[in-house]
Amino acid sequence: MSTTPRRYHALAGAVAGLSGIAVSHVLTGVLNARATPVQSVAETIIVLTPGRVAEGFIQLVGQLDKPILITSVTLAIVGLGAVAGLISRRSGLGANLVFLAMGALALAAAMSRPGFTPSALIPLGAGVATWLVVLTLLADAVPPPDPPVDRAESGRSDASSRRGFLLRAGGFTLAAVALAAGGRFFGRDLRAVESARRLLRLPVSRGTEPTGAALGVRGTTPWRVPNGSFYRIDTAMVVPVIDPAQWRLRIHGMVDKELTLTYQDLLERDMTQAWVTLCCVSNPVGGDLIGNAFWSGVRVADLLAEAGVSPDADAVLQTSKDGWTCGTPIEALTDDRNSLLALAMNGEPLPVDHGFPVRMVVPGLYGYVSATKWVVDLEVTRYDRISAYWTERGWSAKGPVKTHSRIEVPDNGSEVSAGSVRIGGQAWAQHTGVAAVEYRLDGNAWEQAELGGVPNDDTWAQWAATVELEPGEHTLAVRATDSSGYTQTSARADVVPDGATGWHTIDVTAS
Known part of the structure; x- marks a missing residue:
């Protein structure tokens, strides 16, 4: 040996x-x-x-x-x-x-x-x-x-x-x-697609932030999240590389007429542009898996109307180029909201890792049931006939975004100067709208926070307030009320199966 x-x-x-x-x-x-x-x-x-x-x-x-x-x-x-x-x-x-x-x-x-x-x-x-x-x-x-x-x-x-x-x-x-x-x-394919993406000149704008959207509290997330900072959660270990000239979208299933669309077909249609906040169901209370951007694309409702949806259909099974699937309620794609086949994000062609050349953007739903990147197939169907990636793993079939808020300033566990302290963060209730945000110091009465301006009900809203802190330990909490009159519950719930609940609470030390 x-x-x-x-x-x-x-x-x-x-x-x-x-x-x-x-x-x-x-x-x-x-x-x-x-x-x-x-x-x-x-x-x-x-x-x-x-x-x-x-x-x-x-x-x-x-x-x-x-x-x-x-x-x-x-x-x-x-x-x-x-x-x-x-x-x-x-x-x-x-x-x-x-x-x-x-x-x-x-x-x-x-x-x-x-x-x-x-x-x-x-x-x-x-x-x-x-x-x-x-x-x-x-x-x-x-x-x-x-x-x-x-x-x-x-x-x-x-x-x-x-x-x-x-x-x-x-x-x-x-x-x-x-x-x-x-x-x-x-990687020649990736280089070729990146080159094609850079050469695209889309008929879109980058959008103008509404007056009063940002409340000026230093340290809060920008109301518009830049493309490079936008959160990314998906199952794609290898990002699909798709030449826009080769991209095809098939719309089929319970429809009168099957459609196959090219990238050029979308460019020749009316372009809809809207501010929409997207949120991941995995976002915990106070989490950062959320972002707001200006999206440009073609309304899915118009395409489904052209295909002719069966009255018996209640879902659309979306499929990505990499095989990922999700089931989306048909009403979320056919009502008056701006559910889009998005081609651009903040005035630029979609970044490759955010779905280039085309992705889905559906206001008011968590991404696991709606936000398919690199989308190539839409099957009009029924929930009792399909299963999708995350629902097979324990998540609920439908995922409406829950009303939430978070404190971004000051940081949890931070030390601040005693006296007047500015606090702030974000609140969201996509496709319902945020009506009010309240904060509470040390378990005392809730007080109204200042709320930033928004262009529609599909975006988050910044909130801010000034609190007086005596030297010592303090606890801050925040809650939002949406336009339906619902106020966030204090009951903590896990993100599984349909999103977290609870008030975001932080501890700070004033000195």
């Missing part, structure tokens, strides 16, 4: 694992394959994860969910590579079987994903081959276990062997890092 220190074998396997990842990453870009093997595995993990576990993860890490998952899969592969390296001390075949088993799992993951093509086998196969070859090359360079008898000669030999191994392992590691970093330059 080998007496070589285990760390050398573990390092050899870990470097082999990293090298295989890098090679598959570069070849995925060169071949314009849909996803790297690591991404395919991560996507499969998302699909197989129970809804409440997924929700708990989102609550814990927010919009870092995808980077953390990719990093975790990468570290798992490197870790299993280290295990293979340790096994190689006793059995080269056993080590190879570990890598082959990893390759088989990655293959199963890739084949289970929408859009799988045989070309995806090339990066995967090359990655597995790299694992095997690099492990063999590094194993050959591992310092020998049995040093010469001569002590001085032994020391020189050991040092030389260790140096040679570490140089070889370091060389493979640097090459892997360089390949991984350079792989982003090979």
